Amino acid sequence: MNVTFHGVRGSTPCHGDDTRHFGGNTSCVSLRVPQQVPIIFDLGTGLRYFGKQFNGTPAFRAVCLLTHLHYDHTLGLPFFEPLLHSDTTLEIYGPKQADGSSIRELFLDKIKPPMFPVPLADFAARVIFHEIGDDDFAIGDLQICSRFVPHIGPTLGFRVTHDGASVTYLSDHQQPVGGEFTISKGAHELCQGADLLIHDAQFTNEEFAGKSSWGHSTYAYAQWIAETCEVKQLALFHHDPSRTDAMLTELTEKVARTSKTRVVAAREGESIDVVTCSA
Ligand SMILES: [Zn+2]
Ligand SMILES: [Zn+2]
Known part of the structure; x- marks a missing residue:
């Protein structure tokens, strides 16, 4: 399995000399297995770069596993070039909404004038929601x-x-607001024994103290989950838009020095090969 990072930021895209190394696009990761349909985790602004390579591919088909509907995970959809072709099929598997609203209707309602010049319904491709x-x-x-x-x-x-072999994608994950290290049953099922865990690492402990209910995790919590769940490799992800390359390098080295798990910071354009049994 080949995992490639196309967007690694949380919250909003960012740009400039300070973030050039790790990249400024928001959440989008592809997973490729030979002979299988490409899997896309989330539709952040990194999706545009993933899409370029398929421009003109006949009968292109992909499956998106969408964590949730926040803008940083959905903004790339109308910029995905394969959607301009009538023989493209994109299937999006996204979360059931608590109030019963249809995620298809929510997308149709967001991608249309006056918020976007072209209604999603007018794109040539077939977009199917599950x-x-x-x-x-x-x-x-x-x-x-x-x-x-x-x-x-x-x-x-x-x-x-x-x-x-297994890859776990836990992009946006609320650490318990009191800062304690516990894990929900569902998150535990996803993480236990994974070969690669891509996990929210938006905040330092100091930042978390003032933003503990903002829905995200600290570096320390991501490290604890990886160790507790006996993950083989941890990719720190959903970097805060204010995190400079220098800060991110330093924070990642700090985690790696004390971690029993191999640790990297997700970087735009980089790939990780996850070895399967038959490889
Ligand atoms: Zn996010
Ligand atoms: Zn979110």
């Missing part, structure tokens, strides 16, 4: 596990397993 919750299902030969996780509003985490 509403999911705590579910286990298959996409081709990939086993997908989705679980609701603590954040703000209905939010899913995902685990994709293929041929004995």
Whole structure:
């Protein structure tokens, strides 16, 4: 399984010399397995860069596993070039809403004038929505596990397993607001024994003290989850837009020095190969 980061920021895109190394686009990660449909975790602004490589690919098909509807996870959708082609099919698996609203209707309502010049319904491609919750299902030969996780509003985490290897994507994850290290049953099911865990690491402990109910995690909490759940590799993700390359390098090295798990900071354009049993 090949995992590539196209957008690694949380909250809002950022740009400039201070963030050039790790990149400024918001959450979008692709997972590729030969002979299988490409999986896209989230539709942040990084999606535009993922889409460029498929421009002109006939009968392009992809599946998005969408954690939630916040702008930083959805803003890239109308800039995804394959949507301009009538033989493209994009299936989006997103979280059931607590009030019963349809996520298809919510997208149609957001991507239209006056907020966007072209209604989503007028794009040439087929965009199919599936509403999911705590579910286990298959996409081709990939086993997908989705679980609701603590954040703000209905939010899913995902685990994709293929041929004995697994990747867990937990982009936006609320650490308990009191700062304690406990984990929900659903998040635990997603993380236990994963080969790669991509996890929210938006805040330092100092920042968390003033923003503990903002829906995110500290570096220390991400490290604790990775160790507690015996994850093989941790990719720190959903970097705060104010986090400079220098700060992120220093914070990642600090975690890596004390961690029993291999730790990296997710960086735009970089890939991680997760070895499967048959590889
Ligand atoms: Zn986010
Ligand atoms: Zn969010």
